[in-house]
Amino acid sequence: MKSPPAGWPRLSSTLFYEDANAAIAWLVEAFGFEIQLLVPGPDGSVIHSQLSFGEALIMVGEGGAQRPPKLGVPCRSPLHTAAANTQCLMLYVDDVDSHCAQARAAGATVIAEPALHDYGPEYWADRSYGCTDPDGHMWWFTQRVRDPQA
Numbered sequence: 001m002k003s004p005p006a007g008w009p010r011l012s013s014t015l016f017y018e019d020a021n022a023a024i025a026w027l028v029e030a031f032g033f034e035i036q037l038l039v040p041g042p043d044g045s046v047i048h049s050q051l052s053f054g055e056a057l058i059m060v061g062e063g064g065a066q067r068p069p070k071l072g073v074p075c076r077s078p079l080h081t082a083a084a085n086t087q088c089l090m091l092y093v094d095d096v097d098s099h100c101a102q103a104r105a106a107g108a109t110v111i112a113e114p115a116l117h118d119y120g121p122e123y124w125a126d127r128s129y130g131c132t133d134p135d136g137h138m139w140w141f142t143q144r145v146r147d148p149q150a
Contacts, residue, residue, distance in 0.1 A: 015137055020045065030103045032093075035050075063075050063135075064076075088140055091142075100114050108133060111132060124146055126142045
């Protein structure tokens, strides 16, 4: 299997937001993403974006109700799906407690407070929390606290 292009992980995801520009600014402030690329459209909307967190990469797109389907498929923010989520993104961070405090201060809704998830001595243990962003996307942030394989 050939490697992906330089700077791209093997898997990346696109999230759709009502206002992609506002979402990108919020993701930078609340979660610590960095903007790699932002291609504006003639109307100021986002045509393409790439945000990174370490080696992780996401793309943020326009997902308002008025947006035409892409390749025949409507791409919408959870705001336009009765808050239904079809995915939850998980990201490893260095300090889950300070990350949670930063996200909460920026307006994230914490749906699971930081807690230890211990799968037994032969498996790993993580300290994690869950939250939703302003459009309702569900996120899970975790910090490895024990890894018997390391």
